[in-house]
Amino acid sequence: MVNYTDIQVIDARDIFIKWNKSQLDGLSEYTSDEIHKYIKLIPLFLHLNHKMLPGYISDQLPGYVQSGVYGYQADKATVNDARLLNSKFRYQHEEIVKNAAVESVFFQRRLVDGSFLCWIFNKPDLSSEMLDALKTKIEKISQWLYSRGAAIKFICLSGDDFISDKKNKALNNDKALFLDNFYSESIVLAGKYPVWWLVSPSKEGEYSACVEHIKQARFVDNDEFIDLASPAEVTRKDFLYFSVNQVQTVKLSAEICLVNLLVIDNKSRAWPDLDGVSFRLKEYLYQNKQSINLPGILTELLRETFSQYAGNKHLYTEDRLFSWIKANPGKLNPEIAECFLAAKDYREVRLEGVDNILASLSYFKAIADEIRQLFGSIVDTCWQRKEEGEEDSNLLLVARNMQELLSDSANRVPLYNSKDITDILFDRILLRYQHSSWSLLAGTSRGDETILDDFTSLLGLLAWCWLNRVVNHSTQISIDCPSHQVRQIEARYVLEILMQYLDPKIVSSIPPKVFEKPAQPLKSLLFMSLLNESDVQRMAKDSLVFSQSLFGTSTGPVMHCEQLIINSWGDVYTKEYTGNAGMLQCLCEWTHHAPLDASAEYVSRKTDKDVLVQPQSLKAFSYGTGDSTHIAQRMEQIYSEIINFFYKCKISAGRFVLRMENTCYVVTADNGLLAASEIGRQKALIEYLQAAVDVYQDTALERLAFTEQPLCEMYQRNKKNVLQVFFQIKSRRYHVWVLDEKGTLWTDIVNVYDRDSYVIHWLYLFRNIRVILKKKSAENSDLPSLEICQISINPLGEFEFHTKGAEALSGEKQFYELQVKIEVSDNDDQLSLVFEDQVFLYSEFRQNVLMECIQYMSASMSGGGHRPVFVTDIDIPLSLYHVAMPEMLQISHILKFKRNFEHRINKLLQG
Structure with missing residues (x-):
């Protein structure tokens, strides 16, 4: 700031009045002569309540404003202009009103956009009825001016409300510049002028004290100015x-x-x-x-x-x-x-x-x-x-x-233009892949080519074109991509999808409050493609985004996914994933903005309006036809099943099993965030499901995870602390699947001898299992219950489950019971057996217990007495179950021993 010399208050007033008049006269440069006249007539419209002038309100209106504008008296030119509106108008000069309802009338032409505002400052102690009448009058004046082509925004408030950021919305949103702009841009049309103009620049920091001094010293009449605060009061x-x-x-x-x-x-x-x-x-x-x-x-x-x-x-x-x-x-x-x-x-x-x-x-x-x-x-x-x-x-x-x-980011889609401008639409674009990046090439009038921005993915480039409004449905696309082998029709298809599913307004109409919180994903589109091994290796070499561990060492086509994400801030960016694990990583990461533990806490409030917080939906598409289309549909289906299991069913501690090609994966929650890990092929999946667990876990299998067996349907019926026996009869053999009290899988295949023996033997076995658990476990409460279901296939090829009830007990026992007992000694394990009522003790037969029992069984079955042999009671040490503590014992441990022993018995009987 340059130096200056302070002047007297009275001189400051005169300087302002002179400046104000020049500004009022200069308004004609920015408006037509007619509009300029209308602006100068606004104080007269407010001052009078004349039937021949705009703003007239009925005499019978309660709270009718009678006292006009402070200190206003129309001059001859103003009266003549008013008569041009209505020749019947007559103006009678009256005394200047001091106790006016309107203290000041300001006209502001905003420098930044050229818009017009009219500030009308009413007397602070105006009654509510009179204020309503004044606002009605102002509204009529505003409508009349608008009908004449003068778009002026009228604002009516008191001086106290003007300097209150709670009452003055303009001040609340723009305190840093509001008063600075107001004082420099406003013209006093009538009434009191701002006392700020009387305060010396050197006293701006002491504005309040200076104004008080002016009032006390009475350099000017205190009634002729209004205090609207100082623009210096900012931080x-x-x-x-x-x-x-x-x-x-x-x-x-x-x-x-x-x-x-x-x-x-x-x-x-x-x-x-x-x-x-x-x-x-x-x-x-x-x-x-x-x-x-x-x-x-x-x-x-x-x-x-x-x-x-x-x-x-x-x-x-x-x-x-x-x-x-x-x-x-x-x-x-x-x-x-x-x-x-x-x-x-x-x-x-x-x-x-x-x-x-x-x-x-x-x-x-x-x-x-x-x-x-x-x-x-x-x-x-x-x-x-x-x-x-x-x-x-x-x-x-x-x-x-x-x-x-x-800020700049390699994966961000920069947005520069949010306006629909016809002149910047490309008729044709060329997309080139070179040096591990995509770019848009455009030919200039000089015949050379110009490259517009580099992108890590084709999806990011196409999104840039669409969201910056440089392409539309008529734009032609050409592709120059020797390594990626992306066809023109595929790029065109992606662009059409973006136009259909992505409204550019989604990134241009962002509410201000969203920036108070971390960015949350708002919308996402996935595009699938299949890459050759050479492309995968090249991308892994050229980019830090890819990791060899994500896609393994497959020699066939590898899945590749480009994801376009729009978040709550209006930010647009892309991600890339490769391989089966990469696909699942994409799905899991998309759910991370809605952690399972946060969702559970939200639901626990138990109010009527509370709902489970769920991740946003996910749309998947392919770059072309063929296998990638099927992959895109499958990704949507897998994502839908994951959301249904973890969020809609509110299972935060469960595990979701799925298959991608020939490899199985499991999705679990770690600290509320979903993550996928590889299991292996189907054999590894069975071993995974058969592994012992510490606590019960809800388990779900994606519908295509294991189509050869009804595991998906069985786990849908899985219950905690229930021994569930599922069996299906195929080719005179029982195919058996058991889910124990903690959901661990056990399987077996048994020959069919008659219709009921196998089912009935489970009743005998389960009775003894409960005894075993009660004896071995320190916690004797909540012993499991038994549920037996037969599986069949209906004419539509769907699995049906039929629960076997208590009527199975009425069947006659058509099998042999075998009881097994083993005691551990320093030298060897001591086996004793009970076949029906015949006891084979270790103390009597030593190492020949098993063979003696087999011989007795063979003799009992001779002469047409052949029946199945089932182990129904087991008494062995924990070490033979391969568990270290009693609490770790599960029914599946007992069943594994039973299955192995029965298979050995049957093999010896057949030999």
């Missing part, structure tokens, strides 16, 4: 808050955002010293500086800010940037760019066709880069210079989140 928090709001609305007008951030950055750097358009305007007026204009003062601020970034990397110089803004101002007031370039002879060459598209995209990128740098500077300045107790952690978090959104 760094206000600068940061305003900058955050600007970035949140950047997609509405990047040009306005750029200008405002340039001003805020200047003010933030100068703070606690004061700077701004209004401060400089007052100073220049006090110094009697000639040729003062607001765009010129703003230009000073903008160029000073640009000078602070001279050493930074810029895509455009400031003159080139504003020359583009001048040609494409958007919502920004064109005067700003014109004034910025007034002293420069800088002109952009008029471009057409592809050249214009390329230049426009380059401009969009340049302005986005400037906004990123400015916002980062403001955030860093506010953070580095913050004082103790000044920090707002929530606001700073929002700012940091926005910085992250604006």
Whole structure:
């Protein structure tokens, strides 16, 4: 700021009045003569309640406003203009009203966008009835002006409400610049003027004390001014808050955002010293500086800010940037760019066709880069210079989140343009894969090629084209990809999918509050393809994204997935996954924004409105026809079953088994986050399900995980602490599957001798199993129950389950019972057997117990007495079950011993 000499209060008032009059007369430069006249008539419309003038309200209206505008008296020119509206209007000069309902009428032409506002300050103690009547009158005036082509926003409030950020929404959202803009842009049409204009620039830091001194000294009549506070009453928090709001609305007008951030950055750097358009305007007026204009003062601020970034990397110089803004101002007031370039002879060459598209995209990128740098500077300045107790952690978090959104990232899809502009649509694009990246090539009028941005994936490039609005349904696509072998029709199909499922507005209409929380995935699209081994190895070599462990060493085609993600901040980025494990990693990571433990806690509130927090849906597509289409459908089906099992069924501690090609995997939750791990082929899956577990786990099998056996349907019926026996008769053999009390699988195949023997033997066996568990386990409560189901296949090929009830007990026992007892000694295991009522003790037969028993069995079965032999009672040490502690014993351990012993007996009998 330059030096100045303080002047007297009365002189300051005269300077302001002179400036105010020149500004009022100068309004004709920005409006038509007719609109200019209407603006000057607004105080008269408010002052009078005349039937021949706009704003008339009935005399019978309760609370009718009679006292007009403070100190207003229409001059002859104003009266003549009013008579032009209605020749019957007659104006009778009256005394100046001192106790008026309206204290001041301000007209503001906003410099940044050229919009018009009219501020009407009512008397603070106005009754509610009178205030309602005044607002009704203002509404009628507003409608009349709008019908005449004058789009003016009217705001009615008291001076106290004006300086309250709770009552004045404009001040609440824009405290850093609001008063600075208001004082520099507003014109007093009638009534009291702001006392701020009487405060010397050197006293801005002591504004309240200075105003009080003016009131006490009575340099001017205290009733002729109104106190609307000082623009000096701002903090760094206000600068940061305003900058955050600007970035949140950047997609509405990047040009306005750029200008405002340039001003805020200047003010933030100068703070606690004061700077701004209004401060400089007052100073220049006090110094009697000639040729003062607001765009010129703003230009000073903008160029000073640009000078602070001279050493930074810029895509455009400031003159080139504003020359583009001048040609494409958007919502920004064109005067700003014109004034910025007034002293420069800088002109952009008029471009057409592809050249214009390329230049426009380059401009969009340049302005986005400037906004990123400015916002980062403001955030860093506010953070580095913050004082103790000044920090707002929530606001700073929002700012940091926005910085992250604006930062560069290899996998991010940069968004520069949010406007539908016909002139920047490509008729044809060429997509080239070279040096491990995708790029868009466009031919210029000079005959050469221009490369637009490099992307790690084709999906990211196509999303960039669509979301930046440079392609549509008519755009033709060509592919140059010798290594990837992506066909033109496949790229076109992906683009059509993006156009159908991805509305660009999803990234341009982001509510401000979302930045108060970490970014959450909002929408996702998956695109599947099959890669040859050579492509996989090359991608693994060229990119850090891929890991050999994700896709193994398969020599056949390998699945590859490109995922497009849009999060709650409006950020768009891509991810790539390869191989079976990569596909499952993609599905699991998509659920991580809704952890199972957080969902369970949310549900535990048990309110009517509470629902289970579930991950977003997932849409999968293929790059072409054939196997990749089937893979895409299967991925959707697997994801749906995973969500149903873990989230809809609320099973956070379960395990979900699935198969990808010939390999089986299991999905489990680790600290509430789903993760997949490899099991192996089907044999390994059976071993996995047969392994002992510490506690019961709900288990689900994806419907195609094991189609040869009804394991999927069985686990759907699995129950805790129930021994479930499932059997199916095929080719005179029992195919048996058992789920024990902890869900561990046990299988067996037994010859069929008669219809009921096998089922009945389970009743005898289970009775003894309960005795074994009661004896071995320290916890005798909650002994398991038994459930027996026969499986059949209906004419539609579906499995049906038929529970066997108590009627099975009525059947006659048509099998031989065998009881096994083993005692462990220092030398060897001592086996004793009981076959029916015949006892074979170790003490009597020693090592020949088993053979003696076999001989007795053979003799008993001779002469047509052949029956199946089932072990129904077992008494052996824990060590033979291969468990270390009694609590670890499961029924499946007992059944394994039973199966092995029975198979040995049957083999000896047959031999």
